[in-house]
C-alpha cells in the first residue's frame with residue numbers, strides 16, 4: 167500500500183506549527199528530521215515513570231534496563247544486525263567514530279594505510295586523519311567523479327593495497343545524495359583483510375539497511391536523522407566489538423555492548439530512539455498488512471518510503487531544473503533515482519547561497535547552505551570558500567505542494583542577485 171502523506175503527517179506535531187500564520191516547510195531533513203508523537207511519548211514516559219541510572223534492583227532502574235535492552239533489540243532489527251549486543255549507543259555518530267577509531271588504532275602499525283573518501287561528511291574523515299597523524303599511518307583518498315557524482319571505483323585496484331587496514335566510506339552522501347556501492351568496496355577491502363567502516367547517517371532514513379548484506383564491519387547512524395532524538399548508534403560485528411581494545415573505565419562491564427558504551431547513556435534519547443523505530447514499524451504494518459516480524463515491518467516501511475520519496479525526488483528535480491540559472495550537482499537521470507536519496511544540492515548563477523537561503527527562510531522554508539561538513543565535496547566541486555551549495559533534503563512527510571512552493575520562491579526574480 168503506498169504511503170498516504172496526510173496519514174504520515176498526522177504523526178508529526180511540528181508539521182502543523184505556523185510562524186506568523188505561515189506554514190513551515192521542512193527541507194532541512196539531512197541536518198535533522200522532525201519527530202513523530204511516538205518519540206515524544208516515549209521520552210515523556212521515560213522521564214515521568216522510569217527515570218534512573220541502570221543496574222539497580224528498584225523499579226525505575228529495572229525499567230531503565232528493560233528499556234535499554236528493548237532499544238538495542240529495535241535498532242538491531244532496523245539495521246539487520248545479528249543481535250542486540252552488536253548495537254552500541256553513544257552521543258552521536260561523530261563521537262562514536264572518534265571512540266572506535268581510537269580503539270581500532272591500537273591494532274594498527276606505522277606505515278599501515280587508511281582509505282577515506284572525498285564524498286564523506288567530515289565525521290568519517292577527520293577521526294581517521296587524526297588517527298593517522300597520531301600513529302604514523304598513511305592516508306589514501308577515494309575521489310568521486312564530478313560528471314557522474316559517484317565514487318571512482320576503478321581506482322580501488324590501485325588504492326587498496328596489502329597495507330590497507332581500513333576503509334571509511336559513506337553509504338549516502340549528505341551533499342550529493344549519491345547512494346554508494348558499499349558492498350563492492352567491502353569486497354575489495356576484505357580481499358586484503360582490511361576493515362570497512364560505513365557512515366550510514368544519510369541512508370538509514372531513506373531505505374532498508376541490511377548490514378549482513380553489505381558485509382561491512384562497522385556502520386554508524388544517528389537517530390535524529392531518522393525521526394528520533396539526538397542520539398548516535400553504532401553497529402559492529404560481534405567478534406570485532408568483543409576483541410577490539412575499548413577505551414573504558416575499570417569498573418564498567420566488559421560485556422557487549424556495554425564495554426563500548428562509556429559512562430551513563432542518554433536514557434531519554436535511547437527511549438526516543440526506540441519510539442522512532444516503533445513509529446517506522448507501525449508505518450510498515452500499515453503499508454503491508456499481515457507482516458509478523460518487526461524486521462519485516464521495518465523493511466516494508468522503508469520500501470514504502472523509497473517509493474514515495476522517488477516520486478517526490480523526481481518532482482523536486484523537475485521543479486529545480488525549471489528555475490533559471492539553477493545548476494544541480496548530483497544524479498538527475500530519472501531512471502537512476504534508486505542510486506540517490508532525495509537530498510539535492512544546487513547553485514543559482516550569480517547568487518550567494520546564503521542569500522538564497524535567507525529568502526527561503528523568510529518564506530518559511532527551512533534549508534541549508536554551505537558545506538554541511540561535507541568539506542571534501544565542496545572542495546572537489548570548487549565551491550569551498552565561495553559559499554558552498556544550497557541544499558534541499560526531502561523526507562517522507564514532505565509533499566508535492568511544498569516542493570511547488572520552493573520552486574515558486576526560487577523562481578522569483580530576487581533569487582538572483
Ligand SMILES: Cc1ncc(COP(=O)(O)O)c(C=O)c1O
Pocket residue numbers: 196197257258259260261287289290336338339340365367368387388397398
Ligand atoms: C553523512 C553524515 N555523517 C555524519 C554526520 C554527523 O552525525 P552526528 O551529528 O550524529 O555526529 C552527519 C550529520 O549531518 C552526516 O550527514
